[in-house]
Amino acid sequence: MTLMVLRLGHRVGRDARITTHVGLIARALGADGVVMSGQRDERILEALRKVTETWGGPFDVSYEADWLSFLRKAKEEGKMIVHLTAYGLPIDDVIASIRSCARDLIVVVGAEKVPGIVYRLADWNVAISSQPHSECGSLAIFLDRLFEGKELSKDFRDAKLRIIPMKRGKKVVRLKGLEPRKDLSKDTT
Amino acid sequence: MTLMVLRLGHRVGRDARITTHVGLIARALGADGVVMSGQRDERILEALRKVTETWGGPFDVSYEADWLSFLRKAKEEGKMIVHLTAYGLPIDDVIASIRSCARDLIVVVGAEKVPGIVYRLADWNVAISSQPHSECGSLAIFLDRLFEGKELSKDFRDAKLRIIPMKRGKKVVRLKGLEPRKDLSKDTT
Numbered sequence: 001m002t003l004m005v006l007r008l009g010h011r012v013g014r015d016a017r018i019t020t021h022v023g024l025i026a027r028a029l030g031a032d033g034v035v036m037s038g039q040r041d042e043r044i045l046e047a048l049r050k051v052t053e054t055w056g057g058p059f060d061v062s063y064e065a066d067w068l069s070f071l072r073k074a075k076e077e078g079k080m081i082v083h084l085t086a087y088g089l090p091i092d093d094v095i096a097s098i099r100s101c102a103r104d105l106i107v108v109v110g111a112e113k114v115p116g117i118v119y120r121l122a123d124w125n126v127a128i129s130s131q132p133h134s135e136c137g138s139l140a141i142f143l144d145r146l147f148e149g150k151e152l153s154k155d156f157r158d159a160k161l162r163i164i165p166m167k168r169g170k171k172v173v174r175l176k177g178l179e180p181r182k183d184l185s186k187d188t189t
Numbered sequence: 190m191t192l193m194v195l196r197l198g199h200r201v202g203r204d205a206r207i208t209t210h211v212g213l214i215a216r217a218l219g220a221d222g223v224v225m226s227g228q229r230d231e232r233i234l235e236a237l238r239k240v241t242e243t244w245g246g247p248f249d250v251s252y253e254a255d256w257l258s259f260l261r262k263a264k265e266e267g268k269m270i271v272h273l274t275a276y277g278l279p280i281d282d283v284i285a286s287i288r289s290c291a292r293d294l295i296v297v298v299g300a301e302k303v304p305g306i307v308y309r310l311a312d313w314n315v316a317i318s319s320q321p322h323s324e325c326g327s328l329a330i331f332l333d334r335l336f337e338g339k340e341l342s343k344d345f346r347d348a349k350l351r352i353i354p355m356k357r358g359k360k361v362v363r364l365k366g367l368e369p370r371k372d373l374s375k376d377t378t
Contacts, residue, residue, distance in 0.1 A: 014206075015206075017203075017204075017206060017207050018206050018207065018210065021207065021210075021323035021325055021326065024320075024321055024322055024323050024326070025322065025323050025325075025326040027320070028318045028320040028321065028322045028323075028326070029318065029326065051321050055320055055321055086352055087352055087354070087355060087358070087359040087360070088354060088355070088356075089354050089355070089356055090341065090342075090354055091341070092338065092341065116358075119357050119358060119359075120357060122357075125355070125356065125357060127352075127354055128329075128341070129217045129218065129340070129341050129343075130351070130352035130353075130354055131213075131216070131217040131244055131345070131352075132213055132217065132240050132244055133213055133214065133217045134210035134213050134214050134217075134325055134329070136210055136214075136323055136325035136326055136329070137210065137213070137214035137217070137218065137325050137326065137328070137329030138329075139326070140317075140323070140325070140326030140327070140329045140330050141329050141330060141333050144330050144333065144334075145333075149281065151318070152279065152280065152281065152317070152318050153279075154318075156320070162319070163275055163276055163316075163319035163320075164319075165276070165277065165278050165279055165316055165319055166276060166277070166278070166314070167277075167278055167314065168308050168309060168311075168314060169276070169305075169308060170276040170308075171276070
Protein backbone atom coordinates (compact mmCIF):
# COMPACT_ATOMS: atom_id res chain seq x y z
CA MET A 1 0.00 0.00 0.00
CA THR A 2 1.24 3.49 -0.78
CA LEU A 3 -0.19 6.63 0.75
CA MET A 4 0.04 10.10 -0.78
CA VAL A 5 -1.25 13.26 0.87
CA LEU A 6 -2.91 15.79 -1.44
CA ARG A 7 -2.93 19.36 -0.13
CA LEU A 8 -5.70 21.33 -1.86
CA GLY A 9 -6.08 25.05 -2.35
CA HIS A 10 -2.71 26.34 -1.17
CA ARG A 11 -2.47 30.15 -1.13
CA VAL A 12 0.99 31.68 -1.35
CA GLY A 13 1.77 33.71 1.75
CA ARG A 14 -1.33 32.98 3.78
CA ASP A 15 -0.96 29.19 3.85
CA ALA A 16 2.83 28.94 3.65
CA ARG A 17 3.47 27.65 7.14
CA ILE A 18 0.39 25.45 7.45
CA THR A 19 1.13 23.79 4.11
CA THR A 20 4.75 23.25 5.15
CA HIS A 21 3.50 21.64 8.36
CA VAL A 22 1.17 19.39 6.34
CA GLY A 23 4.22 18.22 4.37
CA LEU A 24 6.35 17.70 7.49
CA ILE A 25 3.59 15.71 9.17
CA ALA A 26 3.06 13.59 6.06
CA ARG A 27 6.77 12.75 5.91
CA ALA A 28 7.33 12.22 9.64
CA LEU A 29 4.27 10.01 10.00
CA GLY A 30 4.75 7.50 7.24
CA ALA A 31 3.18 8.91 4.05
CA ASP A 32 5.08 8.17 0.84
CA GLY A 33 4.78 11.70 -0.42
CA VAL A 34 2.85 14.92 -0.66
CA VAL A 35 1.21 16.48 -3.70
CA MET A 36 0.67 20.22 -3.49
CA SER A 37 -2.13 21.97 -5.34
CA GLY A 38 -3.56 25.48 -5.42
CA GLN A 39 -1.09 28.27 -6.02
CA ARG A 40 2.34 26.97 -6.97
CA ASP A 41 4.88 27.69 -4.24
CA GLU A 42 8.41 26.57 -5.09
CA ARG A 43 9.80 27.55 -1.71
CA ILE A 44 7.65 25.01 0.09
CA LEU A 45 8.47 22.24 -2.37
CA GLU A 46 12.17 23.02 -1.98
CA ALA A 47 11.99 23.21 1.81
CA LEU A 48 10.35 19.78 2.02
CA ARG A 49 12.83 18.25 -0.44
CA LYS A 50 15.66 19.63 1.62
CA VAL A 51 14.24 18.10 4.81
CA THR A 52 14.13 14.73 3.04
CA GLU A 53 17.68 15.15 1.73
CA THR A 54 18.94 15.86 5.25
CA TRP A 55 16.77 13.60 7.38
CA GLY A 56 16.06 10.76 4.96
CA GLY A 57 13.24 9.29 2.95
CA PRO A 58 12.02 8.17 0.58
CA PHE A 59 9.45 10.97 0.46
CA ASP A 60 8.12 12.35 -2.78
CA VAL A 61 7.24 16.03 -3.16
CA SER A 62 5.37 17.25 -6.23
CA TYR A 63 2.92 19.82 -7.56
CA GLU A 64 -0.30 19.24 -9.52
CA ALA A 65 -2.14 22.22 -10.94
CA ASP A 66 -5.13 20.09 -11.96
CA TRP A 67 -6.02 18.30 -8.75
CA LEU A 68 -9.41 17.17 -10.10
CA SER A 69 -7.85 15.22 -12.98
CA PHE A 70 -5.29 13.88 -10.52
CA LEU A 71 -8.03 12.54 -8.24
CA ARG A 72 -10.09 11.11 -11.13
CA LYS A 73 -7.04 9.36 -12.55
CA ALA A 74 -6.19 7.99 -9.11
CA LYS A 75 -9.68 6.50 -8.84
CA GLU A 76 -9.41 4.98 -12.32
CA GLU A 77 -6.19 3.34 -11.20
CA GLY A 78 -8.02 1.74 -8.29
CA LYS A 79 -6.74 4.06 -5.59
CA MET A 80 -9.07 5.01 -2.76
CA ILE A 81 -9.69 8.59 -1.70
CA VAL A 82 -9.88 9.67 1.94
CA HIS A 83 -10.98 13.25 2.58
CA LEU A 84 -10.35 14.64 6.05
CA THR A 85 -13.19 16.98 7.04
CA ALA A 86 -14.95 17.87 10.27
CA TYR A 87 -18.26 17.13 8.43
CA GLY A 88 -17.40 13.48 7.75
CA LEU A 89 -17.94 10.26 9.66
CA PRO A 90 -16.04 9.70 12.93
CA ILE A 91 -12.64 8.11 12.36
CA ASP A 92 -13.48 5.36 14.86
CA ASP A 93 -16.33 4.23 12.58
CA VAL A 94 -14.29 3.97 9.39
CA ILE A 95 -10.60 3.46 10.15
CA ALA A 96 -10.83 -0.36 10.17
CA SER A 97 -12.43 -0.38 6.70
CA ILE A 98 -9.82 2.01 5.37
CA ARG A 99 -7.00 -0.06 6.82
CA SER A 100 -8.37 -3.31 5.50
CA CYS A 101 -9.11 -2.11 1.96
CA ALA A 102 -5.46 -2.85 1.12
CA ARG A 103 -5.44 -0.34 -1.71
CA ASP A 104 -3.26 2.66 -2.42
CA LEU A 105 -4.64 5.74 -0.70
CA ILE A 106 -4.83 9.44 -1.48
CA VAL A 107 -5.51 11.46 1.69
CA VAL A 108 -6.95 14.88 0.85
CA VAL A 109 -6.58 17.85 3.18
CA GLY A 110 -8.04 21.17 2.16
CA ALA A 111 -7.42 24.76 3.02
CA GLU A 112 -10.43 26.96 3.91
CA LYS A 113 -13.12 25.87 1.44
CA VAL A 114 -13.16 22.48 -0.22
CA PRO A 115 -15.29 22.10 -3.40
CA GLY A 116 -18.31 19.77 -3.13
CA ILE A 117 -16.88 17.45 -5.78
CA VAL A 118 -14.21 16.34 -3.30
CA TYR A 119 -16.90 15.10 -0.90
CA ARG A 120 -18.47 13.15 -3.77
CA LEU A 121 -15.25 11.69 -5.16
CA ALA A 122 -14.05 10.61 -1.72
CA ASP A 123 -14.56 6.98 -0.75
CA TRP A 124 -14.47 8.14 2.85
CA ASN A 125 -15.11 11.59 4.30
CA VAL A 126 -13.48 11.26 7.71
CA ALA A 127 -13.85 13.50 10.76
CA ILE A 128 -11.19 13.69 13.46
CA SER A 129 -13.74 15.15 15.88
CA SER A 130 -16.71 17.09 14.54
CA GLN A 131 -15.26 20.32 15.86
CA PRO A 132 -13.57 23.24 14.11
CA HIS A 133 -10.13 21.81 13.75
CA SER A 134 -6.77 21.96 12.05
CA GLU A 135 -5.88 20.01 8.94
CA CYS A 136 -2.47 19.48 10.55
CA GLY A 137 -3.97 17.91 13.65
CA SER A 138 -6.41 15.82 11.64
CA LEU A 139 -3.74 14.51 9.30
CA ALA A 140 -1.43 13.60 12.18
CA ILE A 141 -4.09 11.62 14.03
CA PHE A 142 -5.36 9.97 10.85
CA LEU A 143 -1.87 8.69 9.97
CA ASP A 144 -1.15 7.61 13.54
CA ARG A 145 -4.42 5.66 13.72
CA LEU A 146 -4.07 4.19 10.23
CA PHE A 147 -0.54 2.93 10.82
CA GLU A 148 -1.34 2.01 14.44
CA GLY A 149 1.64 3.90 15.83
CA LYS A 150 4.18 1.89 13.83
CA GLU A 151 5.01 4.98 11.76
CA LEU A 152 6.79 6.47 14.78
CA SER A 153 9.60 3.94 14.48
CA LYS A 154 9.90 4.21 10.68
CA ASP A 155 13.46 3.91 9.43
CA PHE A 156 14.35 6.80 7.10
CA ARG A 157 16.90 5.86 4.46
CA ASP A 158 19.89 7.93 3.36
CA ALA A 159 19.61 10.35 6.24
CA LYS A 160 22.55 12.64 6.89
CA LEU A 161 21.41 13.52 10.39
CA ARG A 162 19.59 11.62 13.06
CA ILE A 163 18.24 12.67 16.45
CA ILE A 164 19.13 10.47 19.40
CA PRO A 165 16.22 10.61 21.86
CA MET A 166 17.19 12.08 25.24
CA LYS A 167 15.47 12.66 28.54
CA ARG A 168 16.85 16.21 28.51
CA GLY A 169 18.91 18.15 26.00
CA LYS A 170 19.47 17.72 22.30
CA LYS A 171 21.57 15.14 20.56
CA VAL A 172 22.00 14.96 16.80
CA VAL A 173 24.47 12.64 15.08
CA ARG A 174 25.86 12.86 11.59
CA LEU A 175 25.50 9.56 9.72
CA LYS A 176 27.28 8.12 6.66
CA GLY A 177 30.20 6.63 8.57
CA LEU A 178 31.27 9.89 10.15
CA GLU A 179 31.67 10.16 13.88
CA PRO A 180 29.05 12.06 15.85
CA ARG A 181 29.90 15.75 15.62
CA LYS A 182 29.98 17.23 19.06
CA ASP A 183 29.04 20.68 17.83
CA LEU A 184 25.71 19.30 16.62
CA SER A 185 24.77 18.08 20.06
CA LYS A 186 23.70 20.29 22.86
CA ASP A 187 23.13 19.16 26.37
CA THR A 188 20.81 21.65 27.99
CA THR A 189 20.77 19.95 31.37
CA MET B 190 -6.86 16.10 36.07
CA THR B 191 -6.77 19.32 34.11
CA LEU B 192 -4.61 19.90 31.07
CA MET B 193 -3.51 23.29 29.79
CA VAL B 194 -1.49 23.85 26.63
CA LEU B 195 1.19 26.54 26.81
CA ARG B 196 2.20 28.00 23.44
CA LEU B 197 5.65 29.56 23.72
CA GLY B 198 7.29 32.22 21.59
CA HIS B 199 4.41 33.38 19.43
CA ARG B 200 5.43 35.93 16.80
CA VAL B 201 2.69 38.22 15.46
CA GLY B 202 2.22 37.71 11.74
CA ARG B 203 4.60 34.84 11.14
CA ASP B 204 3.02 32.42 13.63
CA ALA B 205 -0.58 33.62 13.44
CA ARG B 206 -2.07 30.61 11.72
CA ILE B 207 0.06 27.95 13.38
CA THR B 208 -0.73 29.36 16.83
CA THR B 209 -4.43 29.47 15.95
CA HIS B 210 -4.22 25.83 14.91
CA VAL B 211 -2.49 24.96 18.20
CA GLY B 212 -5.46 26.51 20.00
CA LEU B 213 -8.04 24.75 17.81
CA ILE B 214 -6.32 21.40 18.32
CA ALA B 215 -6.11 21.95 22.08
CA ARG B 216 -9.83 22.70 22.25
CA ALA B 217 -11.02 19.99 19.85
CA LEU B 218 -8.93 17.30 21.49
CA GLY B 219 -9.82 17.68 25.13
CA ALA B 220 -7.48 20.27 26.68
CA ASP B 221 -9.06 22.57 29.26
CA GLY B 222 -7.47 25.66 27.80
CA VAL B 223 -4.58 27.30 26.05
CA VAL B 224 -2.14 29.86 27.42
CA MET B 225 -0.44 32.02 24.82
CA SER B 226 2.99 33.51 25.32
CA GLY B 227 5.49 35.41 23.21
CA GLN B 228 4.16 38.47 21.40
CA ARG B 229 0.66 39.37 22.50
CA ASP B 230 -1.85 38.81 19.70
CA GLU B 231 -5.41 39.79 20.61
CA ARG B 232 -6.85 38.61 17.31
CA ILE B 233 -5.89 35.02 18.04
CA LEU B 234 -7.25 35.13 21.59
CA GLU B 235 -10.51 36.58 20.28
CA ALA B 236 -10.77 34.07 17.44
CA LEU B 237 -10.38 31.13 19.83
CA ARG B 238 -12.86 32.59 22.32
CA LYS B 239 -15.35 33.03 19.50
CA VAL B 240 -14.93 29.40 18.44
CA THR B 241 -15.69 28.34 22.01
CA GLU B 242 -18.72 30.66 22.19
CA THR B 243 -20.13 29.16 19.00
CA TRP B 244 -19.11 25.51 19.28
CA GLY B 245 -19.06 25.04 23.05
CA GLY B 246 -16.64 24.54 25.89
CA PRO B 247 -15.52 25.01 28.53
CA PHE B 248 -12.20 26.10 27.05
CA ASP B 249 -10.06 28.77 28.62
CA VAL B 250 -7.99 31.17 26.52
CA SER B 251 -5.44 33.44 28.17
CA TYR B 252 -2.14 35.24 27.72
CA GLU B 253 0.96 35.15 29.96
CA ALA B 254 3.85 37.48 29.20
CA ASP B 255 6.09 35.78 31.78
CA TRP B 256 5.91 32.13 30.79
CA LEU B 257 8.89 31.20 32.98
CA SER B 258 7.18 32.38 36.18
CA PHE B 259 4.03 30.68 34.97
CA LEU B 260 5.86 27.34 34.60
CA ARG B 261 7.69 27.69 37.92
CA LYS B 262 4.46 28.50 39.72
CA ALA B 263 2.76 25.53 38.08
CA LYS B 264 5.50 23.23 39.35
CA GLU B 265 5.23 24.68 42.86
CA GLU B 266 1.53 23.88 42.72
CA GLY B 267 2.34 20.26 41.95
CA LYS B 268 1.53 20.38 38.26
CA MET B 269 3.64 18.31 35.89
CA ILE B 270 5.25 19.76 32.78
CA VAL B 271 5.28 17.94 29.45
CA HIS B 272 7.39 19.51 26.70
CA LEU B 273 6.80 18.27 23.16
CA THR B 274 10.08 18.23 21.24
CA ALA B 275 11.60 16.05 18.52
CA TYR B 276 14.68 15.73 20.80
CA GLY B 277 12.79 14.07 23.65
CA LEU B 278 12.00 10.47 24.52
CA PRO B 279 9.61 8.50 22.31
CA ILE B 280 5.97 8.95 23.32
CA ASP B 281 5.53 5.17 23.50
CA ASP B 282 8.13 5.03 26.29
CA VAL B 283 6.56 7.70 28.50
CA ILE B 284 2.84 8.04 27.82
CA ALA B 285 1.82 5.44 30.41
CA SER B 286 3.78 7.26 33.15
CA ILE B 287 2.27 10.59 32.15
CA ARG B 288 -1.23 9.15 32.12
CA SER B 289 -0.84 7.46 35.47
CA CYS B 290 0.73 10.41 37.32
CA ALA B 291 -2.82 11.68 37.92
CA ARG B 292 -1.63 15.27 38.27
CA ASP B 293 -2.61 18.43 36.46
CA LEU B 294 -0.55 18.86 33.32
CA ILE B 295 0.94 21.74 31.39
CA VAL B 296 1.81 20.71 27.83
CA VAL B 297 4.37 23.06 26.31
CA VAL B 298 4.68 23.56 22.55
CA GLY B 299 7.27 25.97 21.23
CA ALA B 300 7.73 27.96 18.08
CA GLU B 301 11.17 27.83 16.35
CA LYS B 302 13.65 27.89 19.24
CA VAL B 303 12.81 26.78 22.76
CA PRO B 304 15.09 28.01 25.58
CA GLY B 305 17.12 25.30 27.37
CA ILE B 306 15.39 26.03 30.66
CA VAL B 307 12.20 24.48 29.27
CA TYR B 308 13.98 21.16 28.73
CA ARG B 309 15.21 21.30 32.33
CA LEU B 310 11.92 22.34 33.90
CA ALA B 311 9.99 19.68 31.99
CA ASP B 312 9.16 16.49 33.82
CA TRP B 313 8.97 14.83 30.42
CA ASN B 314 10.49 15.91 27.12
CA VAL B 315 8.40 13.91 24.68
CA ALA B 316 9.07 13.19 21.00
CA ILE B 317 6.27 12.34 18.58
CA SER B 318 8.81 10.83 16.16
CA SER B 319 12.42 12.06 16.23
CA GLN B 320 11.94 13.77 12.87
CA PRO B 321 11.52 17.43 11.95
CA HIS B 322 7.89 17.84 12.71
CA SER B 323 5.03 20.18 13.38
CA GLU B 324 3.97 21.30 16.83
CA CYS B 325 0.39 20.97 15.58
CA GLY B 326 0.87 17.35 14.60
CA SER B 327 2.74 16.53 17.80
CA LEU B 328 0.13 18.13 20.01
CA ALA B 329 -2.71 16.33 18.26
CA ILE B 330 -1.12 12.90 18.61
CA PHE B 331 -0.04 13.57 22.19
CA LEU B 332 -3.61 14.45 23.24
CA ASP B 333 -5.11 11.55 21.29
CA ARG B 334 -2.71 9.09 22.92
CA LEU B 335 -3.05 10.60 26.40
CA PHE B 336 -6.85 10.52 26.34
CA GLU B 337 -6.87 7.18 24.46
CA GLY B 338 -9.23 8.46 21.78
CA LYS B 339 -12.00 9.32 24.26
CA GLU B 340 -11.49 13.02 23.53
CA LEU B 341 -13.08 12.56 20.10
CA SER B 342 -16.47 12.02 21.67
CA LYS B 343 -16.18 14.86 24.19
CA ASP B 344 -19.43 16.68 24.83
CA PHE B 345 -19.02 20.43 24.42
CA ARG B 346 -21.34 22.44 26.64
CA ASP B 347 -23.34 25.52 25.64
CA ALA B 348 -22.67 25.08 21.94
CA LYS B 349 -24.77 27.09 19.51
CA LEU B 350 -23.88 24.93 16.55
CA ARG B 351 -23.14 21.26 16.16
CA ILE B 352 -21.99 19.23 13.18
CA ILE B 353 -23.93 16.06 12.43
CA PRO B 354 -21.49 13.54 10.92
CA MET B 355 -22.37 12.52 7.36
CA LYS B 356 -21.00 10.11 4.81
CA ARG B 357 -21.14 12.91 2.25
CA GLY B 358 -22.08 16.56 2.46
CA LYS B 359 -22.29 18.97 5.35
CA LYS B 360 -24.86 19.14 8.10
CA VAL B 361 -24.82 21.71 10.86
CA VAL B 362 -27.65 22.14 13.36
CA ARG B 363 -28.42 25.10 15.55
CA LEU B 364 -28.92 24.07 19.18
CA LYS B 365 -30.66 25.75 22.13
CA GLY B 366 -34.12 24.37 21.38
CA LEU B 367 -34.35 25.79 17.90
CA GLU B 368 -35.12 23.56 14.96
CA PRO B 369 -32.28 22.69 12.63
CA ARG B 370 -31.89 25.53 10.16
CA LYS B 371 -31.92 24.20 6.65
CA ASP B 372 -29.78 27.01 5.33
CA LEU B 373 -26.94 25.86 7.56
CA SER B 374 -26.89 22.42 6.04
CA LYS B 375 -25.53 21.61 2.64
CA ASP B 376 -25.85 18.28 0.98
CA THR B 377 -23.10 18.04 -1.57
CA THR B 378 -24.04 14.57 -2.82
